[in-house]
Amino acid sequence: MRRIKLIVAYDGTNYCGWQVQPNGITVQEVLNQALSDLFAKKIACIGASRTDAGVHALGNVAVFDTDARMPADRIAFALNTRLPADIRIQGSSEVPPDFHPRFTATVKTYEYRILNRTFADPTRRLNSYFWYGPLDVDAMRQAASYLVGTHDFKSFATAKPEVTDTVRTIYETSLEKEDDLIRFRITGNGFLYNMVRIITGTLLEVGKGDYPPEKVKEILAAKDRKTAGATARPEGLTLVQIRYPEWDFE
Amino acid sequence: MRRIKLIVAYDGTNYCGWQVQPNGITVQEVLNQALSDLFAKKIACIGASRTDAGVHALGNVAVFDTDARMPADRIAFALNTRLPADIRIQGSSEVPPDFHPRFTATVKTYEYRILNRTFADPTRRLNSYFWYGPLDVDAMRQAASYLVGTHDFKSFATAKPEVTDTVRTIYETSLEKEDDLIRFRITGNGFLYNMVRIITGTLLEVGKGDYPPEKVKEILAAKDRKTAGATARPEGLTLVQIRYPEWDFE
Structure with a gap:
């Protein structure tokens, strides 16, 4: 076989x-x-x-x-x-x-696409989240940077009874804006249920000015889902890549 | 009113x-x-x-x-x-x-997106044309440049009995490749039925090496639809913008 x-x-x-x-x-x-x-x-x-x-x-x-x-x-x-x-x-x-x-130990990269313009774009509606209001991308980038490292991400997960270890390591985050499209990328050794979408929902609150960027540190410390932002809609999210660094087969 | x-x-x-x-x-x-x-x-x-x-x-x-x-x-x-x-x-x-x-006199810009990679990308299948083989983008760009100016585009149109004037003016063409995506843009004062798709089908023949770039000049001169390439599929085509230069209302 x-x-x-x-x-x-x-x-x-x-x-x-x-x-x-x-x-x-x-x-x-x-x-x-x-x-x-x-x-x-x-x-x-x-x-x-x-x-x-x-x-x-x-x-x-x-x-x-x-x-x-x-x-x-x-x-x-x-x-x-x-x-x-x-x-x-x-x-x-x-x-x-x-x-x-x-x-097997993996390194996963997700991308969440936010379309930030006055009117929705029907040709990109199936793979982005549309938001018409102003977003402070620098503040979002700063907020995301606090996630890098090994943390308990319990606040950024929808609870699942079978998952008891909520510690994960984030290696890298980036937010790039090109024209009307903001691409949020996050790379880590694993992600809890809804984790990228809850992180994105939280970054959107930061971008709108409803949360200061530093609130992400408090949310991490609280270990309480209720302290984080809403779960962002699924259509903006793409699993970009999974790497298996310890395997040498390719 | x-x-x-x-x-x-x-x-x-x-x-x-x-x-x-x-x-x-x-x-x-x-x-x-x-x-x-x-x-x-x-x-x-x-x-x-x-x-x-x-x-x-x-x-x-x-x-x-x-x-x-x-x-x-x-x-x-x-x-x-x-x-x-x-x-x-x-x-x-x-x-x-x-x-x-x-x-009213208009300036229209169309974009045709060609996804050039080994495997089709399901997340972009609805707004691009997928081609797996090598494409010579420089040759395609050269071929497109011969379209600029005022020409009889009869060879690049599906005939319509009510259309007798097949002369149009193309102001600009461009082909940009970024990663696996080729964007062909064409701007003109009007386009005949299927014109952008037949031009794209012809450029694809050039890109594959089946036509030399100069053949576009011969096709224009022939005024015969049968001399041009196939009509490229519709999903790659987007009408980007229509401008009305003589109106000053915006």
């Missing part, structure tokens, strides 16, 4: 998120179906990131096992002919049999 | 183009409905550009007449609350009563 790693990109608009669930169609379910069709055998892949409904990905990661002989790098092309246009494999490669996309 | 000019943006994915027609929903039809609702009176707007099914706009222009007292600049906001998310008015202003968006 070989273990194959897939880089998976999707437009999350029409999916109930990544993970298979009874109440709606998911990216994982559609991918499992395409894999099972391609290899004429029931296959269930394991995903790295369980993105929420409406959230996009350029580089989610999934693995599956197969004894088929197809060259690993051709699997991406073969799968794409069986997938709908809103899911596209970006690459396929063989990994060691003990490689697990979630239990 | 006042004449009101609207700047209209839309994602053309789910529309059968701009113009009202019996066989499908159009942008103009939805806009007429919103105008009629807002002013409690049947209103039919006149559009500047009859974009095709699947083509997008950031700055199409429409006018309508009203005797309502609403301040002209508030109409955009009021209309947007009655429009679906894939149509958004970008501004509204009063224009002289004899202003006609089509019969």
Whole structure:
């Protein structure tokens, strides 16, 4: 058996998120179906990131096992002919049999796009959050910088009973404004449920002048979800990349 | 009666183009409905550009007449609350009563987006054309430059019996590549039916190395549609802006 790693990109608009669930169609379910069709055998892949409904990905990661002989790098092309246009494999490669996309130490990068202009842009509505009022990008950038480092991010997470360790490490944050588009990027070793969206909601409060940038430090210290801003809408969020620094297989 | 000019943006994915027609929903039809609702009176707007099914706009222009007292600049906001998310008015202003968006001399700018990478990007599939093979952008830029000036563009148009004058003036063309995205922009005093898409299809042949750049000169001279490239797909095309240089009302 070989273990194959897939880089998976999707437009999350029409999916109930990544993970298979009874109440709606998911990216994982559609991918499992395409894999099972391609290899004429029931296959269930394991995903790295369980993105929420409406959230996009350029580089989610999934693995599956197969004894088929197809060259690993051709699997991406073969799968794409069986997938709908809103899911596209970006690459396929063989990994060691003990490689697990979630239990392996990872570095993930997310991007949240904020469209800041007077009127909404219908051509970008599905992959950005529109805000018409003024935003102080410098203040947002300063607020985001307080997140870098190893912190307890309990205030920036929707509680899940099975998650007890809420300490994560953020390596880098950036906010770049080009014309009417603000791109907030955040890279870390892991993210709690809704963490990037709650951070973004908090940065929006800072940008509007409702919170001073330093409030982010207080929110971190409070370890209380109620102290942070609202959960920003899903359509602005994209999982850009997942790296596995300890693996040398690519 | 006042004449009101609207700047209209839309994602053309789910529309059968701009113009009202019996066989499908159009942008103009939805806009007429919103105008009629807002002013409690049947209103039919006149559009500047009859974009095709699947083509997008950031700055199409429409006018309508009203005797309502609403301040002209508030109409955009009021209309947007009655429009679906894939149509958004970008501004509204009063224009002289004899202003006609089509019969007035205009300068139109279109953009065609080509996504040039190994695998399709599902998050950008609705507003770009994907091509996986190498493209020589310098050759495409050179080919496009031959279009600048006043020419008979008969070779670059789908024939329409009612159109006899196929001479148009192109003021400027540009091709910019940033990462995996090529943006072809073309500005002129008017465009024939499918003209930008046929020009783009021809530039793609040049980019692939199937036509030398100079062939564009031969195609212009031939005045024969069969000499040009294929009509490029609609989703890559956006009507960016229409200017009315002789009017001074804004």
